[in-house]
Amino acid sequence: xxxxxxxxxxxxxxxxxxxxxxxxxxxxxxxxxxxxxxxxxxxxxxxxxxxxxxxxxxxxxxxxxxxxxxxxxxxxxxxxxxxxxxxxxxxxxxxxxxxxxxxxxxxxxxxxxxxxxxxxxxxxxxxxxxxxxxxxxxxxxxxxxxxxxxxxxxxxxxxxxxxxxxxx
Amino acid sequence: xxxxxxxxxxxxxxxxxxxxxxxxxxxxxxxxxxxxxxxxxxxxxxxxxxxxxxxxxxxxxxxxxxxxxxxxxxxxxxxxxxxxxxxxxxxxxxxxxxxxxxxxxxxxxxxxxxxxxxxxxxxxxxxxxxxxxxxxxxxxxxxxxxxxxxxxxxxxxxxxxxxxxxxxxxxxxxxxxxxxxxxxxxxxxxxxxxxxxxxxxxxxxxxxxxxxxxxxxxxxxxxxxxxxxxxxxxxxxxxxxxxxxxxx
Amino acid sequence: xxxxxxxxxxxxxxxxxxxxxxxxxxxxxxxxxxxxxxxxxxxxxxxxxxxxxxxxxxxxxxxxxxxxxxxxxxxxxxxxxxxxxxxxxxxxxxxxxxxxxxxxxxxxxxxxxxxxxxxxxxxxxxxxxxxxxxxxxxxxxxxxxxxxxxxxxxxxxxxxxxxxxxxxxxxxxxxxxxxxxxxxxxxxxxxxxxxxxxxxxxxxxxxxxxxxxxxxxxxxxxxxxxxxxxxxxxxxxxxxxxxxxxxxxxxxxxxxxxxxxxxxxxxxx
Numbered sequence: 031x032x033x034x035x036x037x038x039x040x041x042x043x044x045x046x047x048x049x050x051x052x053x054x055x056x057x058x059x060x061x062x063x064x065x066x067x068x069x070x071x072x073x074x075x076x077x078x079x080x081x082x083x084x085x086x087x088x089x090x091x092x093x094x095x096x097x098x099x100x101x102x103x104x105x106x107x108x109x110x111x112x113x114x115x116x117x118x119x120x121x122x123x124x125x126x127x128x129x130x131x132x133x134x135x136x137x138x139x140x141x142x143x144x145x146x147x148x149x150x151x152x153x154x155x156x157x158x159x160x161x162x163x164x165x166x167x168x169x170x171x172x173x174x175x176x177x178x179x180x181x182x183x184x185x186x187x188x189x190x191x192x193x194x195x196x197x198x
Numbered sequence: 199x200x201x202x203x204x205x206x207x208x209x210x211x212x213x214x215x216x217x218x219x220x221x222x223x224x225x226x227x228x229x230x231x232x233x234x235x236x237x238x239x240x241x242x243x244x245x246x247x248x249x250x251x252x253x254x255x256x257x258x259x260x261x262x263x264x265x266x267x268x269x270x271x272x273x274x275x276x277x278x279x280x281x282x283x284x285x286x287x288x289x290x291x292x293x294x295x296x297x298x299x300x301x302x303x304x305x306x307x308x309x310x311x312x313x314x315x316x317x318x319x320x321x322x323x324x325x326x327x328x329x330x331x332x333x334x335x336x337x338x339x340x341x342x343x344x345x346x347x348x349x350x351x352x353x354x355x356x357x358x359x360x361x362x363x364x365x366x367x368x369x370x371x372x373x374x375x376x377x378x379x380x381x382x383x384x385x386x387x388x389x390x391x392x393x394x395x396x397x398x399x400x401x402x403x404x405x406x407x408x409x410x411x412x413x414x415x416x417x418x419x420x421x422x423x424x425x426x427x428x429x430x431x432x433x434x435x436x437x438x439x440x441x442x443x444x445x446x
Numbered sequence: 447x448x449x450x451x452x453x454x455x456x457x458x459x460x461x462x463x464x465x466x467x468x469x470x471x472x473x474x475x476x477x478x479x480x481x482x483x484x485x486x487x488x489x490x491x492x493x494x495x496x497x498x499x500x501x502x503x504x505x506x507x508x509x510x511x512x513x514x515x516x517x518x519x520x521x522x523x524x525x526x527x528x529x530x531x532x533x534x535x536x537x538x539x540x541x542x543x544x545x546x547x548x549x550x551x552x553x554x555x556x557x558x559x560x561x562x563x564x565x566x567x568x569x570x571x572x573x574x575x576x577x578x579x580x581x582x583x584x585x586x587x588x589x590x591x592x593x594x595x596x597x598x599x600x601x602x603x604x605x606x607x608x609x610x611x612x613x614x615x616x617x618x619x620x621x622x623x624x625x626x627x628x629x630x631x632x633x634x635x636x637x638x639x640x641x642x643x644x645x646x647x648x649x650x651x652x653x654x655x656x657x658x659x660x661x662x663x664x665x666x667x668x669x670x671x672x673x674x675x676x677x678x679x680x681x682x683x684x685x686x687x688x689x690x691x692x693x694x695x696x697x698x699x700x701x702x703x704x705x706x707x708x709x710x711x712x713x714x715x
Binding site: 037038040041043044045047048049051052054055056058059083085086087088089096099100136141143 | 232233240273283341347351371378388
């Protein structure tokens with residue numbers, strides 16, 4: 031019965047491992063919810079009119095260097111804006127409190143990230159602090175629409191009649 | 199030629215029906231099935247994990263090189279996850295399964311055929327389809343999706359290792375973009391594929407073993423056929439399923 | 447002849463175009479040892495496959511325990527097989543089970559016995575073949591003779607009414623052979639089992655068989671007690687019983703004329 035026992039344990043381990051992998055794949059890959067370990071650092075809030083397809087976990091960077099990541103995104107029903115929680119690493123504790131945050135795109139087709147531009151204040155952001163100056167995500171479609179709208183206004187209607195029809 | 203192929207497909211199909219009819223009886227005594235899950239699954243684990251790691255690392259390198267040209271190396275997570283979930287995970291695992299577990303199933307059953315063990319069971323009024331074939335078939339079918347899942351997780355780890363640790367892709371971007379782009383449907387596609395491959399590879403392996411010529415040479419030939427047929431069948435089914443999923 | 451356990455009538459069977467049996471008649475009687483002899487390649491093993499319902503004949507009838515095997519469905523054949531035991535040439539032990547589990551296998555499959563009862567039953571049967579001490583060995587650790595005796599214990603564990611032996615003497619040393627010969631007759635006498643032994647070992651069969659059939663060319667060419675066969679004037683029987691190289695069973699496979707062939711009068715095809 032000894033070999034039978036170890037065989038059953040081996041099978042049990044294998045099945046357990048397989049199911050753990052399956053659960054990981056089905057719950058952790060799609061959608062949000064992934065936490066890479068316990069985050070260190072302090073929280074800063076910023077409100078945006080439009081976050082585009084910014085996702086929790088996206089990087090937060092200053093001058094191209096990553097200083098933290100997006101922890102959560104929620105919709106604030108009182109002022110109809112998106113409230114983004116940024117988790118900034120503790121070592122970057124000298125970010126001026128009048129800095130601005132903007133949502134930017136990596137490369138042409140890459141994902142969104144939050145860029146912070148340093149302000150000139152002598153006081154710094156601390157845990158629970160707010161960034162008041164924000165610039166929303168540039169939504170490519172509205173940019174294109176705007177461009178064609180301008181184009182049509184300037185008398186280009188005969189050149190791009192189809193696009194004009196699509197413009198609301 | 200066409201008639202021969204058709205009748206062969208028909209024979210395998212009928213065999214599947216006969217095996218499935220014995221499946222409830224085989225499941226009623228689960229110890230044999232557990233044994234076969236161990237044989238087909240647990241014993242393939244090391245080769246699956248090693249292969250998964252390397253496939254993932256290659257994906258990390260190639261994906262990074264490709265995406266860098268578009269300045270979108272942060273999308274590496276998406277590329278690796280979708281590549282593994284939808285294609286490489288199920289297909290490479292099925293091919294390895296055919297070589298590792300499939301051959302051992304075929305030669306084991308073939309040897310039982312060659313040494314009259316299957317006939318002896320029949321004479322003892324024990325159906326070898328229930329006692330020998332069905333547990334092995336079910337063991338393979340159960341083991342395959344689990345192996346694929348393990349392969350995918352290890353592969354993701356490998357891609358992450360190369361992409362994030364070596365190439366310097368931001369880990370947050372790697373995971374967040376992946377989570378943003380991967381849908382539950384993508385995961386399901388991989389699971390459906392792995393189930394189909396599990397049925398196909400296990401069926402071919404037990405069929406070839408059961409119908410092997412009862413000689414050493416016959417068993418050897420059957421083992422070779424298992425690898426060839428399983429591999430081609432896997433790729434064929436993969437194309438059909440991919441087309442079906444994209445067509446939805 | 448109401449005590450015939452197996453009755454074969456006008457049996458025809460062939461592989462493709464090659465006829466193996468062309469009208470075989472044969473009977474095995476209750477409590478008797480019936481021997482089926484014949485040169486290699488006469489389909490002796492095929493005859494056993496027909497009796498056990500593994501293959502169906504082209505025509506003719508095979509009756510076992512009064513039931514027509516050719517007309518039974520799978521369930522019927524399985525029910526029939528529970529009443530028989532068969533010993534294969536190489537034993538056909540299940541290689542992944544111990545000797546004990548091999549003998550216990552049919553019991554575990556067909557009956558739910560409490561473990562102590564099963565153990566007693568299996569050890570009794572192993573004792574009968576003299577291998578109680580080998581209960582914990584695995585099949586690869588057994589010699590050819592031992593494997594065959596274990597297979598014999600397995601064949602009798604369900605107390606069959608009919609025991610079929612396929613070439614039980616092949617490849618055994620003289621001592622093992624003597625053991626198996628004695629066992630066959632002892633089991634037959636002690637348990638009242640009907641036995642069919644297929645073999646071409648004339649001398650061994652002569653010592654245990656009540657009745658012998660000699661197959662050749664797809665037909666029964668002679669049958670009777672060993673003594674009757676020994677005294678038979680038929681050349682085929684004479685050749686087989688005394689083991690002459692050439693005779694009605696030709697030494698040479700059919701071939702063109704030797705001299706013509708050697709002189710290369712004709713290209714080989």
